[in-house]
Amino acid sequence: MRYTNLFIPTLRETPSGVNAISHILMLKAGYVRQLAAGLFIFLPLGWRVLNKINNILKEEMEKIGAQEISMPILHPADIWQQTGRWYTIKEEMFRLKDRTGRDMCLGMTHEEIMAWIASKEIKSYRQLPQVWYQIQTKLRDEARPRGGILRTREFIMKDSYSFDADEEGLNKNYKLHEQAYHKIFSRCGLKYYQVESDPGIMGDMESHEFMAPTSAGEDDIVLCDNCGYAANIEVAKSIIKSPDLIEMKFNEIYTPGKKTIKEVSEFIGFDERYFIKSLLVITEKEPVLVLIRGDQEINEKKLERLIGDFTFATLEEALKITGTEIGFIGPVGQKIKIIADLSIDKNLFYISGANKVDYHIQGIQPSKHFKAQWADIRKVKENEYCPKCEGILKIEKAIEVGNIFKLGTKYTIPLNAIFLDKNGKEKPIIMGSYGIGPARVAAAAIEQNYDENGIIWPKSIAPFDIEIIPLNVTDQKTLKIAEDLYQKISEIYNSFADRHMEVLLDDRQERPGVKFKDADLIGIPIQVIIGEKNLKNNKVEIKKRRTKESKIVSINKAIVEIINSYYETY
RNA sequence: CGGGGUGUAGCGCAGUUUGGUAGCGCACACGGUUCGGGACCGUGGUGUCGGAGGUUCAAAUCCUCUCACCCCGACCA
Incomplete structure (x- = not known):
């Protein structure tokens, strides 16, 4: 794609009143703009990143047999009333009435609606198990949106739901999701931990969160380097030693x-x-x-x-x-x-x-x-002892990028999602729910990958793979080489699905300094710099955004070298 | 919801204490010179001073109310 055909409004100055690094950089590099508190517009680059993440989500979900569907975000109140959450959730739910005065709400999540459709359609154990997912907007009237896209009032979520005949099936789907999540976050280039978590209002059974460590995080997680114990501080345990006995008179x-x-x-x-x-x-x-x-x-x-x-x-x-x-x-x-x-x-x-x-x-x-x-009602502190191995515990700040919950029958019983088992006996469907916030994945990736010049995207989720930078587009030779590389890489590599390359050509009539600054800011993994000096020797420069390593290669080897550099970086 | 802060040009800010009718830098438009790390010169356009009400001959500035946004906390499927 050509830069002149893309809307990338980079900012020269750092926006004021903004703290989280991901927020600053996404604004500065022209990925997002804020509409109101907790409401964000994703501009072309930002949307490309989200789609990259969503594609990874889809691939990994399909691999574990999840089926993509799409549910409304406007819900009738009565379904939420049946599970009781209409009443237990307070101001956090957006509520409204339709023209006939019927109570409605905007979906904060979709357990109710998923259980509702299951209750209507699933009648026999022969129809189980099912795993359904969607990548859909959720709305929550957060008391305090914060950290840019880390905590917003409207956001996209990949949410999947498993329906099983028994606990064994649930355990299996839970495990499958757990494994898929590990693949997803690794593929997205995140450093993350899987931690034990508080199920909160979701249910009372097992649950885990996937946490990406960053100073902008809202949660504290307790970690043991020795045995790998990891838990949200809300549920974390530790061992502390009692002092020596001192007898006292009463x-x-x-x-x-x-x-x-x-x-x-x-x-x-x-x-x-x-x-x-x-x-x-x-x-x-x-x-x-x-x-x-x-x-x-x-x-x-x-x-x-x-x-x-x-x-x-x-x-x-x-x-x-x-x-x-x-x-x-x-x-x-x-x-x-x-x-x-x-x-x-x-x-x-x-x-x-x-x-x-x-x-x-x-x-x-x-x-x-x-x-x-x-x-146990004690808050764990750093340097206490691990409850599993007695190693020394540490505490890190992290942002929750995903979670998995065993729900059991919490939603299926109230919504009467009942099936007949092999013996013709009525049983409630056993449910699980599993979420990932793609925008949080993007924000966490930035929080974990940036330098003083801007974003350094993990290449799997970068908006483009390669940026070609002709320094002087009024120079005919420069332009010709740039166009040539742009065409060839796009054509050759797009004909192989597994070697897909997306190339951004900075065809703007701008000074080199501006192009360099913008290229570093927006953070595409490989920069191909075409300047007149190197061209005199029939050479171009290939630079890795992450390491700043650069090499000068001859034009006729450029494509191979560019692709190699791409595979070398991460 | 409690505490703190900020609203002045697209962005970043000064001006508010002490009222006199709005300014700087960047960006933007045009012309010229430049062209490997956010160029320079010249010319030009840009504002309901967040909003409403009040005080005053006169309000960005003082008073009252209100809205929005940011930060800390509470909250957070």
Whole structure:
């Protein structure tokens, strides 16, 4: 394609108020423009990249037997009402009414609609399994869109759904997707991790996320280099060691005005690990006292899975419920429900609030002085020990590019997706759902591949494979060679499907500097530079965008050299 | 939803404190010279100063309301 036929509005200056590198570079290199908060226009280059990614998605989906279909993005409310999500999801769902006043919504995802069509059409075990997918727009009224195309209100998603007769079938389709996802992200040139994740509102079964590490990421993932353990921090576990046993006499101690663990710890000279931090939270049902070792922090996600939505008690609420001030609350003598984190060692003696202003109690023995529900509600920190191999854990920021969920019958039972098994017995279809965000893949690829001059696309998803840059298009020889290479590469290589080459010819009447800057910005893997100096010796220059390596080759070997360079780069 | 910030030419910004009727750089158009890393000279066009209301002889500037966008947090199939 010719540059003069393409709309590539590159920017000389960095746009203001934009932080994520992928966002800056996509704007600067003319890939996208923003319409409103969380709404993006994909310009020709941006759309080419998305299509490259989508093609990889399609190929890998077809390989595992998934069938492409297309579903509406405007949905009638009643299907969402049947599964209950019409009610459990709040402002995040775009809702509207049609002209007759019927409630409608814009699809945030398609479990409901997929389960609906399955319920209508699948009647027998003979029709199972099925795997259906689409690359379709989703709409979510995000509280805060951010990071350019990392978190938007309207986005495209590859979503597939498996339907099986039994758990075994689900496990198989889950595995197939897992393997396909590894191929997809590798092919897209991403560095990524597969991590254990929180199923959230999707279901209660197994789920994994595929995370591409980048500083622009929204999630923290916990990793063990030693054994490969990888988990979203929301569900990650770790091992921490208990301090040595110190016997304490059970009695109150006077701690005037000392409220935080740190203050009391310094005041009485005991390590924070010998304290029990008592946090009062309020759920929809009841107040709950949450206990954790003094030096540790609560993982609110873990706690939420245990007790549902909660808030931390205000000073007034605390006073009303416990009769004492925050800072002096403790487990001893509490009548409300207590949840204790496993970091508190039942064999040790602890110090905590005395439920009396200006007093703490020491010598608390968990098994003796209070009753609690014990659970893991602790937030993992860096340098703790791996729960699998006791290696040292590290934490990285990452962006979620894909996920896989086992849904079971969560959607099929409410929507009455029932089939008859071999024995003529009615059974609900077992479902799985599997998503990938192509725009996030593109953004993550940039976040992981760029330099001070611009984007460095992994060649599998670059908008073009080769950019030919005649430096002076008014010079006849330059132009002729450029056109010649452009025609030949396009013709020869497009006749072989597996050696398809897409060539961009920068035929603009621009100064060399401008062409070089733009070429580096838009990040096409191979640049073929045709300048008068080299032409005098019948040579052209081939430059790899990623490594900046360049070589001067003679014109009659140019095509072979260009293709070789293309295969050498990545 | 809570906290912070920004809205002035296509883009990046100055001007707002102290009111006097809008400017710089880039981009854009034309002419000329240039041509291997975002050229130079000359000429030219470009604005409901985010919007509404108010104060004033006079508002980009002061006051009130409002909208949009960005950042942090909450939220996030």
